[in-house]
Amino acid sequence: MDEDTGHALDDPLRTKGTSFTHEERRRLGLLGLLPHAVTTLDEQVRRSWGEVRRQATDLDRYIYLRALQDRNERLFYAVLAADVPTALPLVYTPTVAEGCRRFSEIWRRPRGLYLSWPDRDHLAEALRNRRQREVDVIVVTDGQRILGIGDQGVGGMGIPVGKLSLYTLIGGIDPARTLPILLDVGTDNPTLLDDPFYLGWRHHRIDDDAYLAFVDAFVAAVQDELPDVLLQWEDFATPHAHPILERYRDRLLTFNDDIQGTAAVALGALRGATEVAGVPLRDQQVVMLGAGSAGIGVMEMVRQEMVDQGLSPDEARARCWVVDVRGLLTGDRDDLSDAQRAFARDPADVAGWGVEGLPGLADVVAHVTVGVLLGLSTAQGAFTEDIVRTMAGRVDRPIVFPLSNPTENAEARPADLDAWTGGRALIATGSPFPPLHREDGPDIPVAQCNNVYIFPAVGLAVTAARATRVTDGMMRAAAGALGDASPALSDPRAPLLPRWADVRDVADDIALAVARRAVADGVAPAASDEDLRAAVRRTRWEPTYGADGSA
Ligand SMILES: NC(=O)c1ccc[n+]([C@@H]2O[C@H](COP(=O)([O-])OP(=O)(O)OC[C@H]3O[C@@H](n4cnc5c(N)ncnc54)[C@H](O)[C@@H]3O)[C@@H](O)[C@H]2O)c1
Numbered sequence: 001m002d003e004d005t006g007h008a009l010d011d012p013l014r015t016k017g018t019s020f021t022h023e024e025r026r027r028l029g030l031l032g033l034l035p036h037a038v039t040t041l042d043e044q045v046r047r048s049w050g051e052v053r054r055q056a057t058d059l060d061r062y063i064y065l066r067a068l069q070d071r072n073e074r075l076f077y078a079v080l081a082a083d084v085p086t087a088l089p090l091v092y093t094p095t096v097a098e099g100c101r102r103f104s105e106i107w108r109r110p111r112g113l114y115l116s117w118p119d120r121d122h123l124a125e126a127l128r129n130r131r132q133r134e135v136d137v138i139v140v141t142d143g144q145r146i147l148g149i150g151d152q153g154v155g156g157m158g159i160p161v162g163k164l165s166l167y168t169l170i171g172g173i174d175p176a177r178t179l180p181i182l183l184d185v186g187t188d189n190p191t192l193l194d195d196p197f198y199l200g201w202r203h204h205r206i207d208d209d210a211y212l213a214f215v216d217a218f219v220a221a222v223q224d225e226l227p228d229v230l231l232q233w234e235d236f237a238t239p240h241a242h243p244i245l246e247r248y249r250d251r252l253l254t255f256n257d258d259i260q261g262t263a264a265v266a267l268g269a270l271r272g273a274t275e276v277a278g279v280p281l282r283d284q285q286v287v288m289l290g291a292g293s294a295g296i297g298v299m300e301m302v303r304q305e306m307v308d309q310g311l312s313p314d315e316a317r318a319r320c321w322v323v324d325v326r327g328l329l330t331g332d333r334d335d336l337s338d339a340q341r342a343f344a345r346d347p348a349d350v351a352g353w354g355v356e357g358l359p360g361l362a363d364v365v366a367h368v369t370v371g372v373l374l375g376l377s378t379a380q381g382a383f384t385e386d387i388v389r390t391m392a393g394r395v396d397r398p399i400v401f402p403l404s405n406p407t408e409n410a411e412a413r414p415a416d417l418d419a420w421t422g423g424r425a426l427i428a429t430g431s432p433f434p435p436l437h438r439e440d441g442p443d444i445p446v447a448q449c450n451n452v453y454i455f456p457a458v459g460l461a462v463t464a465a466r467a468t469r470v471t472d473g474m475m476r477a478a479a480g481a482l483g484d485a486s487p488a489l490s491d492p493r494a495p496l497l498p499r500w501a502d503v504r505d506v507a508d509d510i511a512l513a514v515a516r517r518a519v520a521d522g523v524a525p526a527a528s529d530e531d532l533r534a535a536v537r538r539t540r541w542e543p544t545y546g547a548d549g550s551a
Pocket residue numbers: 145146147148149237238257258259262265289290291292293294295323324325326376377378379382403404405406409429430431449450451452
């Protein structure tokens with residue numbers, strides 16, 4: 001935003017509202033425009049939390065906080081920082097799902113860029129109209145696969161907005177340098193197409209070559225305008241997610257959060273879990289329910305980790321089982337993508353099971369000593385009592401991660417998993433759940449195995465280190481540093497992932513590890529550890545008021 005023409009009171013990046021001092025009010029032409037009292041940021045934060053609590057529903061809290069973000073960004077981030085565990089589910093998963101569903105109904109003010117198919121010949125012009133001149137991070141979606149709730153069309157914008165607010169809260173990226181983008185290529189959601197208030201382009205989705213040409217044109221415009229930006233792909237449908245990542249990953253500073261960020265957080269959580277279970281990943285049989293971009297992304301990294309732990313690629317593959325809506329991925333199926341085919345089992349592996357047709361999850365768990373059960377399937381309740389009890393009958397500490405979002409899509413509820421396994425299950429979920437109750441001690445928080453532990457730190461790392469690519473090694477480094485920070489490594493009763501109170505410190509550690517790896521991989525300028533640590537510290541933006549109204 002142009003600082004010279006904007007009014008300090010109305011510019012969300014500059015305003016302090018009632019915290020402008022009397023001297024600033026005189027100097028900035030604000031005298032008389034505010035009530036007399038001068039409040040501190042801390043008082044504004046407490047007052048805002050009172051307002052948040054007073055709202056009737058979480059959707060109302062989301063609307064309140066989004067409006068605050070549009071009004072006064074520093075206050076918004078100070079509010080979030082004051083109570084991260086309470087704020088996170090309100091601005092992010094799961095409430096953001098409702099915010100996306102009802103996007104057109106609750107619309108207030110524009111934020112970010114809407115690049116629509118009818119404007120396809122003017123994408124560069126639209127990009128030049130952005131309010132932020134310099135941009136460190138773009139999060140872009142086309143709204144087709146929002147969390148586990150499907151096609152939300154233009155309503156998908158809630159996701160880039162929410163993700164970028166966590167880039168700032170957790171990764172310290174300056175909010176003035178973040179840009180949410182929605183590629184509006186239509187929607188196939190009949191409810192939205194029939195909704196008189198729908199704000200997107202009312203048309204069925206453009207697909208195939210025309211879609212790819214549109215994405216190409218978008219990327220070309222970004223490369224022209226913002227060549228150094230980190231471009232994060234988010235919530236693209238699986239048939240587009242992998243091809244898009246492969247198309248651009250060697251040409252841009254880019255990654256797909258659902259594929260790579262999810263893999264890194266899952267591997268990080270598995271570190272503490274396998275440690276407590278006393279069985280390293282290389283000795284586990286791992287089952288994934290769901291063969292979409294998220295599930296396959298996680299299994300790729302799991303397999304790579306098994307190889308790093310000493311297995312051959314074939315031995316590692318033999319420990320991986322992937323089940324989708326039809327059943328087990330097997331080599332005789334003709335409906336698998338290349339990425340899925342890498343996990344297809346030889347039909348001979350299961351021939352002796354006596355199952356007619358493709359084995360399902362229950363069959364796999366009945367015939368294999370499964371130690372790790374992961375869910376990225378969107379299938380509510382798919383980890384049934386029978387399946388979990390069978391698993392728990394074979395292994396001492398079953399590792400069970402129902403990772404689908406939002407809450408209602410989870411494959412199981414932690415309290416049920418806890419009950420069915422007599423408290424032996426090692427659990428992490430994608431969405432937040434209440435802590436597990438213990439008669440003989442304090443409640444145990446359930447780790448939220450969500451890529452929010454990863455992407456803000458990756459953004460901080462590439463910005464600080466001035467990286468030009470996101471390599472697989474950098475994502476592995478993120479997983480490793482997160483795993484090292486697991487509270488379960490020192491206390492087997494502790495959650496598998498760091499507490500929210502520590503998440504910003506952990507992001508610094510992850511960022512340092514990722515930056516180091518970027519230098520080692522030759523995709524960032526040479527720098528010592530000390531330089532990188534200083535760069536991470538320097539890059540971090542904090543939600544405080546400057547000495548006057550101009551900063
Ligand atoms: N925790 C996290 O950080 C995180 C990150 C990314 C994605 N996710 C969640 O993962 C889920 C999947 O995302 P995606 O992009 O891979 O989706 P997707 O729709 O591409 O894939 C879903 C997969 O699950 C399978 N499936 C669907 N119903 C099933 C059923 N009843 N039984 C067995 N398999 C079934 C499908 O065949 C498909 O392979 C979403 O809910 C998303 O929110 C969570």
